Amino acid sequence: MTDIAISLEEFRKFREFFYRKTGIQFEDSKRYFVDKRLSERIRQTEAGTFRNYFTLLRFQVSGEELQQLTNLMTVNETYFFREEYQLKCLVRSILPEIVARKKTGDVLRVWSIPSSSGEEPYSIALYVSELWPAINEWAIELISSDIDTDILGKARDGRYSVRAIQNIPPALLQRYFTPIAPNEYRIHQELRDSVEFTRVNLMNPLDTSCYRHFDVIFCRNLLIYFDDLSRRKAAEVFYDALNPGGFICLGHSESMSRITSLFRVRKFPEAIVYQKPELP
Amino acid sequence: MALIKPQTPFPDAQFPVAGVDSLADLLTTLNEPAPPARRWAARNLAAFTEAVPDLLAALMQETDASVREALLISLTEIGNAEAVAGLVECLRKEDVVLRNAAIDAMRSLPGAVAPIMKNLLTDPDADVRIFSVNILESLRHPDVEQWLIDVIGQDPHVNVCATAVDLLGEVGSSKACTALEALRSRFPDEPYIEFATRLALTRIREA
Secondary structure, three states, X not given: OOOOOOOHHHHHHHHHHHHHHHOOOOOHHHXXXXXXXXXXXXXXXXXXXXXXXXXXXXXXOOOHHHHHHHHHHHOOOOOOOOOHHHHHHHHHHHHHHHHHHOOOOOEEEEEEOOOOOOHHHHHHHHHHHHHXXXXXXXXXXXXXXXXXXXXXXXXXXXXXXXXXXXXXXXXXXHHHEEEEEOOEEEEOHHHHOOEEEEEOOOOOHHHHOOOOOEEEEEEOOOHHHOOHHHHHHHHHHHHHHEEEEEEEEEOOOOOHHHOOOOOEEEEOOOOEEEEOOOOO | OOEEOOOOOOOOOOOOOOOOOOHHHHHHHOOOOOHHHHHHHHHHHHHOHHHHHHHHHHHHXXXXXXXXXXXXXXXXXXXXXXXXXXXXXXXXXXXXXXHHHHHHHHHOOHHHHHHHHHHHHOOOOHHHHHHHXXXXXXXXXXXXXXXXXHHHHHOOOHHHHHHHHHHHHHHOOHHHHHHHHHHXXXXXXOHHHHHHHHHHXXXXXXX
């Protein structure tokens, strides 16, 4: 079937609208990627033309089509050491600042949500264990949550394709993974045991009310799937979950400043993150 | 030291969990001195439509940003005519943060805002009319374009029309062209209107 042509002006019009709704910015170089997905949705919704589709996107009361398109524009396979600059920021800037406020014997708490199949929490565990010089002086609790119980099972199981682990340096791969089948590795028990996996629906206060006293939250590439109100509710959950002065790391295309003014922006050499203000 | 599993999964919740509190308890907690307590109450009052007057009263006097955010989220979740009427009052306040928060909240409530939009766009206060056009920027409603066309056709204030033209450049169709041409004649000595109208027409015609 022939693709529906998207003109340059239409691409620009869409790009501006989509950025305002999601904070996701497409450069000119992404035009093929965007046009392909737009024409796919125009066909599937039987809108016929970009103009009709844009009207649907813009004015549909339920916002369902915008959500569909957002999912399509943001589909990403997760993998180890994704957005590694934030992991570097964790060990080089964030943790040193946090422990400067802690007393000997205090425990550091990190929350990674969504866990997906475990790549992110295990990446944090690997990075902290291997690259944070003060790891032997402090105890860290790492909790990772997801709404999907099937995916939590996979995360606990810790089996990964070669593709998922391709960014892990060979020395770490050898130390923490065992090949169990052609193109499949399993992360060591020791590391699997270092992460507590829990089921959480961020929109349910019954689920989230006991998540408190965290020093760092990783919530990457989740809020882009939420509508405005849900994003604000999620931001509130994180605000309550963090200690004063605690940090939250979002995905590269996400911005807490566009959701709420509750957090302040912190620019570290490695990454921009958000911080809950310390008590006055 | 190293990575450890939490001994007890999580610390106890600071406050009772949702669904346990009665309306009366939550309204009392809404006046507690500690912001986390007020935030908790504000958030859980979303389950009670009868709490709208209390949520609005609290919103007008709340100074803690996190509690204010929780109050606004609960009012948005309830989203009935009474809540929206209270948000409209926020548009008339001098407090910029409160005003912007109310605009954001109203953008999320197309069903409740649409019936009063014509009144908002003809409010005697030009600032309220500008804020109402700002609400249209992200309001998912099929009448947005027509409301904007009505604004540029009738509003006597150049700044209100300029705000509407900017938005029409993004959401307008050929249906808006006549009104845009007419606007140029209404404000022939306003260079911004000339510029914005030309830009909007170009974008509409090229799209």
